[in-house]
Amino acid sequence: MFTVNAYAATSAAEPLTPTTVERRDVGPRDVLIEIRYAGICHSDIHHARGEWGPSVYPVVPGHEIAGIVTQVGPDVTKHAVGDRVGVGCLVGSCGACEPCRRGEEQYCLAGGVLTYGSVDADGTRTQGGYSTHVVVTEDFVVTIPEGIGLDEAAPLLCAGITTYSPLRRWGAGPGTRIAVVGLGGLGHMAVKLAHAMGAEVTVLSQSLKKREDGLRLGADHYHATSDPATFEQLAGAFDLVVNTVSARLDLDAYLSLLAVGGTMVNVGAPAEPLSLNVFSLLTRGRSVAGSLIGGIRETQEMLDFCAEHALGAEIEVIPAERINEAYERVLASDVRYRFVVDTTTLV
Structure with a gap:
């Protein structure tokens, strides 16, 4: 395990604050990503404030993640150090049920592992992209093609x-x-x-x-x-x-x-x-x-389509210290059209 800087919700009523979280060591099929940008989704706010049912705190939101691969496990074949990559709403699924076999992991009958707020395969709770690094199994990491900036690509992983x-x-x-x-x-x-x-x-x-x-x-x-x-x-x-x-x-x-x-x-x-x-x-x-997000294969297809047509999200990049302000502005519909956290400011 190793420790990284992050921003977390500690209760449904309190603002998010700087903290640290532990990430697992890189396993044989894992990818370590240095996160550069993390989009803010309205779902982050719902979860941080316990509006979709009780949340387990502390929780680090963020499921629109764009960054650079800095380490790969020995059995990884899909990604290499230096690759531009993304992680969306899922970091795991059973892989065996019919939806998973069809490439629709978002409908996993056993319940997919969400990027934050879920119990991972090792029994730990997942923590999201408002952090400097994340370790994800290679099958749930997608490639961000050249031609899309990492900042404008981050919201594509959900929106x-x-x-x-x-x-x-x-x-x-x-x-x-x-x-x-x-x-x-x-x-x-x-x-x-x-x-x-x-x-x-x-x-x-x-x-x-x-x-x-x-x-x-x-x-x-x-x-x-x-x-x-x-x-x-x-x-x-x-x-x-x-x-x-x-x-x-x-x-x-x-x-x-x-x-x-x-x-x-x-x-x-x-x-x-x-x-x-x-x-x-x-x-x-x-x-x-x-319709619920999309599977990993379709997410890659979407990114390739966006690169082909020069499409990215309309964004406002903010430092981590403005996350709470951004939440209030999202609720007031005062953003055109997605806040993206510059995670290099998590120092």
Whole structure:
């Protein structure tokens, strides 16, 4: 074991503070990563504040990790010292169940090992990317291609794959009409990716205050959901609606925007249950679905796609001492569009 600097939550009510955490020694199939950047995801805030159930403290959040390989175990074949790499929301899974065998480790039937807040194979609790180094099994480390800066690549490990996966699964491409609900950390990547895939993209946001941004990022149209006329004007207009917001929505209203056979996919995770009238589905053959991040193979595919199309996240890089301020700004929707922690400031 060895000790590294980190920033951790010590309770649900206290601000995050500097600390140290222990990392395991590099095993035969492990990769030691010197973390350069760690994105701040809204999920980090939920977990740090115990909003998705009790958390075990102290916990170091961060599952959007980008850095450089500094050591590899003797049996590692996928990565080498000096490689630019990333780690997302998962650092382990059973590897044997049907989803794992399909490369969908995020749906591991035994329960995947999350990058922080999980119990690892050795019985220790995982700690995340708000730290200087991390040790991860090679199968859960992806390559960040040249052409994407490590800072703008970090949020792709969650925000990127979370939106790429449903877009691919539900056939985004030329001739498809896609609506993205919300233009935040997830939504802005959904717009960029859907546009790069060739789809016609519409942003549905509560107001028009980010309209200029939305069009710059690749949206063809931008509408305010606070205007009831939006739902009348766009009734039946979309093949796919990707909901990125973590708030209660009137599902029946949004389902009315789908064409016959269309699908609404939820990637945002509201704390409260959502309800709908089943006739919103029956009368047009519509579907409601959910999608959780993506598997490791698909995450690599997403990174390669982003490099090919010169896509990265829109970011604001901050030192570690501003993490608590960043949390408050995320809650106030005062970020365009992802905070990224410069982990070299953890000294």
